[in-house]
Amino acid sequence: MLTLAGVNHSAFTAALSQNPSMPSHSGRMSLREPDPAPRPARSAATTGTPRKWRSLSWLCTPASDPTAPILEPAASTATTQAGGTPLADVLGSPAATAVLTEDDLVQPTPRPAFLAAVPVSWRPKRAWLNLVPSPRSTPFTFGYLVLLLGTSLLIRFGSSKLTGKLLAVSSTDAHNMARHPLTALLTSAFWIADGGWLPYAVIFAIAVAPFERRFGGLRTALVFFSGHVLATIATELPVMALIHTDVLPHSAGRWLDIGVSYGFLTTAGVLVALLRGRARIAGIVALELFVIGVYVTDDPASLASVVTVLGHACAAHFGLLVWGPRLRSVPRIAR
Template identity: 85%
Template structure:
């Protein structure tokens, strides 16, 4: 007799729902899904679970602000009183004590030279103020010697030209500093705001040197040929007019259309008015007028076309 093991019963075929994920992983996945579901409140027996509409919020009254307007969240519906919001403290102004009619306009304040926006113009005006105060309150003997050494007359140009050319532009003949401060604010400060301090100094002193040489060399030649007396070589020749007229000529050249024509006419009238109001009959006034014309046209015809294509300095 042969013993045989019983034939095992056939296993049921696995359905498509049970063939994908193992049982252990399916249970873990089910637990994770149930963990994300927040259980809601259990209704008491005998009641029906009905979704209630969201409560409506009454519109804010005057003087109140919705929290969603403050936080930028559409779900924030709390109401805050207006006085509960933190208001920024106002900045104290040094012009608060000045009457409103006396306060200067901001556009006018930007035209005043300052050490930050126009360091060359501001420093030059400070230096001219110091020399003007020295002429006014210093001893006449000391100031006389300083002016004699700084003058760009024919005598100094023949003996020490560099010293005379450098120092003559730091003095004002009549000591009137305030009119020159206004002129520098109009003719030099705008130039520096556009082209910077280094280029302003280059144009300013190049015009001063060129106009001085153009006027003093003929005087030296006339003295050497005995056409003029030797006393003409001691004329006091100081000032800053050659420099700022050169920068003014460049600014006029940068204009266009009718504005340039008006600027040229105003520049020529300024040169003529200085000559007429000085002493037209004297030879010194003629030499000064020629120097003014050379400086203005040097900036208008030479520096102006060269600087027209130069980009504005970034601030």
């Protein structure tokens, strides 16, 4: 009788009875492990469906019937409705056979007719549109331009009696500066003398909006109105002294002195101070030429023009020499 060392005789007998046809090589018998259990068959609903599209299977299941199959087998044929589009063409899955009608597909929004008539080369670029003041990027500049537009329309279409009274109270002449200086200083910057709003809108887009994009609305308002107040006081106090000493007639203290030029010249001076190298030199030359050009195109022989050009020079150099060095180290605001 054959004996096997280290093997339980009862366990070996049971294994031999279960598999009597175990092969034998060289007189030695080996036990073979049973075959692994077969894998479960894949369902017809997911056969051939990529894994990345299985999460979209709820698109094909009606909400009223939760027991309905998610997707039909790829081998089954689906009747395509007239004008419909198979879901397989949309999702790229060979097993998707649901039908989408033309009403279910998102159609592209047609372009307006007036844009189609404008040539592409004439349409504004996005970079140029970013320079236009907007309530989101430059709220101070945009709101100030809206206010100036309202006062300009009031001067243009309002009654002359009403606008005359408003301008007389808002003027920063020597008469008003001696009686109600705060009212004159605050309200004189909200009017445009000639009512030409569009040129000032261009100037604000060049000289005020870039300043606000860099430093924010609060600092822009501070620099703008500080230049307006300082230049007004620096030019009107000498006039008041000359009138008090009878060097100038009393009629010189009642000319109309309104406008926003002192404010935007101050911000323009700061922007020039922030430039470097030759760009700063070119900016200073352009700023000085602007001040001289306004004086020459006005009435150079009148006292009002002399006072105005002194105020322009004071405001521009106040921004260039005082605010510029202070704001040069201030970081740009986060957008």
